[in-house]
Amino acid sequence: MSTIVVCPNCKTEFEPTAAIAQSVRDDMAKEYNQKWVENSRQKEEQFKKEREQLLKQQQEKEQQWQQQQQDLANKASEEKKAMEAQLKKELEQKVGADFENKLKLLEDANKTNQAKLAEAREKEMDFLKKMQELQTREQEMEIQMQRRLLDERNKLAEQVKKEEEEKNKLRDTEFEMKLKERDKQLDDQRKLIEEMKRKSEQGSMQLQGEVQELALEHMLRYAFPFDLVSEVGKGVRGADCIQTVRNSFGQECGKIIFESKRTKDFSEDWVEKLKADMRVLGADVAVIVTQAMPKDMPGFGERNGVWICTFGEARSLVHVLRDAVIKVYNAAKSQEGKGDKMALLYHYLVSTEFSEQWSAIREGFMGMKISIQKERDAMEKLWKAREKQLEKVLLNAAHIKGSIEGIAGMDVDLNLLSEGDNGYLLE
DSSP states (O other): OOOOEEOTTTOOEEOHHHHHHHHHHHHHHHHHHHHHHHHHHHHHHHHHHHHHHHHHHHHHHHHHHHHHHHHHHHHHHHHHHHHHHHHHHHHHHHHHHHHHHHHHHHHHHHHHHHHHHHHHHHHHHHHHHHHHHHHHHHHHHHHHHHHHHHHHHHHHHHHHHHHHHHHHHHHHHHHHHHHHHHHHHHHHHHHHHHHHHHHHHHSOHHHHHHHHHHHHHHHHHHHOTTSEEEEOOTTSSSOSEEEEEEOTTOOEEEEEEEEEEOOSSOOTHHHHHHHHHHHHHTOSEEEEEESSOOTTOSSOEEETTEEEEOHHHHHHHHHHHHHHHHHHHHHHHHTTTSSOHHHHHHHHHTSHHHHHHHHHHHHHHHHHHHHHHHHHHHHHHHHHHHHHHHHHHHHHHHHHHHHHHHHHOTTSOOOOBOTTSTTOOBO
């Protein structure tokens, strides 16, 4: 049962049992602390005493152990001295008897040691040799590996180079073939010209004409391999050669007849005769290949429906005429039944397109001629300039010569020009 007490001073109400319990608690704690401190102090003093006793016991034991060690050392020293004296005496007694045996033993041991040493040296030499051989083998193997690597690299590089060369060759094949084809054409033309020159020097006019006919046929067959080139036999009325023009599909587009002439003078009768042959053979175009051109025709051209050219101009002219024949055939084919083939061909030959093509060919020839003339004029101008410079040098040399001769007299040989050189060369 709780009892509440009121403080007479501050009038504060409190329960006395709690205050008493706290007071009792404080007293008990204080008493416990005092006892714990006293017990701790007692235990500490007791620990110090025990520690001092242990230290004393340890010191006593250490002193006893040191004394024992000293006694043992003294005893061992005495025993050692006694043993040394006894051994000395025994050695002195046995040294005389055992000296020879010991010497022999030492010699045997020495020989054995030397044999072992020699054997050890041999083994060491063998080991060093084997080590050297191993190092040499390793170096050789490394060198062989490097050589193999280098060979493999070289082989790989050569293979890559070959592949690149093959690729380049494949790229350049078409260009090389074209060059070889052009070279072959030039060689064939050169051979033809040489053959014509040789036969022209050896044979008569008729033989020379036949040579030109053969050369013309060969040139047409080589330049136009898809066309049919046939010769007209001797004694048969007609042209010397007939070219049947074919397109890329093998279709016959028309005929071009050729008359080959190799004489000094041109005859107008050839034109009428070839026109008649053209009508008989049903040809589309007629061409006279002649060495002697008409007086009023410095270059190839057309006269009364017949084309006239030299042998050197024949190939270019045939290219143009053949292209015209094929175009006329294609136009007629597309408009078959609407007009006459010869009329279409005639319209094409008098058309602006054909005129422009022919003008382009003429301009090319004229351009080459003008270029040659310009080069000739430039060289003549250069020669004139050098001639003036030389005259100036010779004039100054003559002045110097006259001045020296006027001073030194004629006794001094100062001929600057050699005799017989017309005054153009100095000595």
